[in-house]
Amino acid sequence: MTAPPVKTPDCFTTDSVRGLPLYCVERTGFDAWRRLQLPELGAWIDAQTFNAVSGSVLLLPGNGGVAGAVLGIGDPQDPFSYAHAPFALPPGDWALATELADDAKRALQLGWGLGSYKFTRYKAPLRAPARLVTDTIDAETLDVLAASVRVRDLVNTPTEDMGPDQLEQACCELAEAHGGHIEVVSGDDLLKHNYPAIHAVGRASHRAPRLIALHWGDAGAPKLAIVGKGVCFDTGGLDIKPADGMRNMKKDMGGAAHAIALAGLVMARNLPVRLTLLVPAVENAIGPQSYRPGDVLNTRLGVSVEIDNTDAEGRVVLCDALARAVEDKPALLVDFATLTGAARIALGPDLPALYANDESVATDWLEAANAERDPLWRMPLWRPYLRYLVSSIADLANGGPSRMAGSITAALYLERFVPSTQPWAHIDVYAWNDSDRPGKPAGGEAQGLRAAWGVLKQRFG
Incomplete structure (x- = not known):
């Protein structure tokens, strides 16, 4: 290819x-x-x-x-x-x-x-x-630049032009360019194919929720799964956000933008892997079909989830996608998500939070971040904090009354859907520059993308 x-x-x-x-x-x-x-x-x-x-x-x-x-x-x-x-x-x-x-x-x-x-x-x-005069331009650098620009463009595009349909189209264009193929499960078919959590979050929107899957590479190659949170707009649902919290929620598909761009980079550089890209694409809207606080949802894994807060929707759509990803037993599973404001409170806008259930994955990631000058900060999967996700009527809650350790508890929620034997990394990313700085214009931003590519090269290249 x-x-x-x-x-x-x-x-x-x-x-x-x-x-x-x-x-x-x-x-x-x-x-x-x-x-x-x-x-x-x-x-x-x-x-x-x-x-x-x-x-x-x-x-x-x-x-x-x-x-x-x-x-x-x-x-x-x-x-x-x-x-x-x-x-x-x-x-x-x-x-x-x-x-x-x-x-x-x-x-x-x-x-x-x-x-x-x-x-x-x-x-x-x-x-x-200004234009830079150069005899030659490094091909890999051009591909990394194209991937970074793809993240920025996808995130910057308003939801009216970047809904679930357009995310699907972006994946289709990548598949066509690189010889991959697309599978999409949308609308009520999500229930037929056992993606009930994705369906529940997205069913209130006039734009059908869906799970987009892109497959590429030789069947015998090591398997790589990349998952990205594709919440194209997040009102907060019935637990509605205030106006200032909702203003930039077009960027809540920033995880999907990173996942799509990284998948494009894998294919452009012809990395010898069997790639599966999974994007649960929804709009967390308000309407007669909105899921409610107190509802108990089924999930693909069979874990029942009580909805404590409809604004904690990212982890709900991701849990079905992660459960699907691990069914293939990939050599590495990576997910990107604009998951929590708590990560930004802890680390600020420029430093994504890295979670990993495998020490070698975490070590490789931090080394790549240093080499690529693309920083992340490892956060702990501190399992005693699962007490913040206890439900009296379901296996798990998607939140709780405490505001403690919000980024960690979100990662722990996701980990519940990933076997301990499955090497996994979760990047809680802001995907946004909150002010204009040289080289970092206000708006969408690729964060941790170059580090991720460094890890994939080291592990599969």
Whole structure:
């Protein structure tokens, strides 16, 4: 199976002869670099009090105007060290004038691509990004960039244009591009095929709930299952959210966006696995068919769940998808979900919470996060906190009266549907930038995606 080539983004060019020199300088190496400059240029740099602090840019003068620029960078292997460049520099072509190691060049290319991103579906950008002149663009870097952009685009798209139908279409397009095949169970067929929890959460919407499955790869290859929470909009259900809590709930399918993008990356890089992507896609709406607090739901695994809060719907749809995933006994099971506000309270918006039931999986993940400069923080599956999910009338509750350990209890709920012998990682991700920063525009964001890809390469590559 040969993946289609990835189109080179417009922020790169390989044929420019007009590129102005761009010097990438770390703060620790700035003084040595400064001493090598001509006196006139050195005087200009000193007059600007420039010291190459990370995220800074200094334009260099010439007879015709701008003759070059200095880019202050931090960690040279971190893509976001370079991500401020495309919009901090004037439009035009810029050619690297500094020797960088190969891994730093790849980080530069990825960071340049991420920093050039604008969501343009509904609004034209005010200006084009500066273009990076490069002889060659690393193919894997382009694929990782495309996956990151896919997450951002999917999350940024409003629910009117990104409901369960559109999530299904995104999976269909991936399958068609890479030779996979799609299976979809939707509407009341979810009950016939034993996905009652997915059906219960999504049945109140005029858009049918569904479980989307994409299958790809050789039958004899190691099995990999990727699951993503696809709640396309979350009102909170009958336990309705306040207005400020509902404002950005188009992003509640951010887990699905990550799962879809990671599956696309697996297929684009032709990783030797038998891939199954599972996306439970629903809208948690309010209507005559809404599921209610106090209801007891059946699940695919046969575990009965009492609904304590209809706003804890993500774990309810995921439990059926996880139960389906483990039936294939994959070598690794990964799920992404915008699951809890508690994870954001604990770790903030930039740091996803990682849970794993296998020490080798957790170790690999943290090592990959460090290598890829894509941080996560491991949280404990502290099983004594299962007391917060006790129901007097069902096997399990989806929440409880205590606000303690909200992210941990959500992960423990999911773990109830994963056998202890099944290697599993759960990433509780925000999938969102809450403010504009260089390379990280406000809106949808890929978080933990590059780390996940690093793990898959290490385990299956």
